[in-house]
Ligand code: 5GP
């Protein structure tokens with residue numbers, strides 16, 4: 001769903017005078033969710049709006065250096081204040097998700113709000129809640145879409161070092177450092193412009209990827225040790241139990257990227273990691289694929305989740321062992337698709 005000329009001129013009109021604006025990323029926000037909401041926040045503040053980012057919950061430490069990151073409110077710990085802002089909002093931007101349930105408990109509050117909703121997102125199968133929908137599954141990242149959005153509303157002249165830094169982060173993290181299929185020559189042209197506007201690419205890479213704790217490296221060792229391969233299904237998976245996580249003092253974000261080691265095995269096109277979350281009584285599942293095999297469809301059909309063709313998430317309410325058993329049991333049905341991928 002691309003915005004047409006009419007939508008764009010209405011949005012420009014809407015933003016032409018001061019508004020109360022709330023910007024929302026999905027629950028457990030990642031680099032693209034935080035980068036895109038912050039990039040948009042910087043623009044809205046520079047154009048004299050009252051704007052606030054409300055995240056459903058906290059996010060990893062490796063994102064806690066981005067400009068204005070410290071202003072992000074968390075709905076789960078500041079619920080009343082956040083609900084007040086949502087009720088007062090004229091406009092709500094929802095970024096990097098396309099269904100209210102992706103914001104957890106915030107979903108019902110967002111649904112009730114009478115604010116004008118603007119969606120900017122690149123996931124599959126969007127819900128129909130937004131007056132203005134900029135939804136494009138071909139996009140590398142929501143950060144790339146925020147760049148295009150600023151371009152559409154003739155606001156690229158506001159692109160400064162802060163905005164460039166935030167948008168660079170999300171494009172980099174959602175493309176696996178510019179290597180996934182969604183990375184196009186346009187993505188690279190935008191990245192070039194962001195560097196010209198002051199994004200320090202080496203520093204950004206170091207801040208995101210080279211701040212590992214010793215415990216996180218040990219946890220990666222455990223995940224690699226648990227790695228299993230099912231050659232006939234070109235599949236590899238690993239898992240981490242709550243006990244393994246606790247022993248190494250697991251922090252939010254520590255398991256980010258672990259599933260990619262499974263996918264990096266020779267001749268593997270489907271990879272999964274199963275992470276036991278006793279606190280929420282679920283198994284969190286991350287799925288990755290190569291080529292045409294859709295983990296979005298696999299996750300929607302079997303694991304109450306979704307995402308993109310090559311990267312999706314999901315969950316299960318049964319034990320770690322039985323979740324893995326279920327995964328193994330559905331693979332034979334996928335063998336021909338996996339062998340064609
Ligand atoms: P991750 O495995 O990194 O948590 O998520 C991979 C992709 O799938 C991300 O784009 C994320 O937004 C999406 N995703 C993760 N979990 C869920 C989920 O439970 N439901 C849906 N619809 N998408 C998810």
Ligand code: MN
Pocket residue numbers: 032033096122141142174
């Ligand atoms: Mn994204």
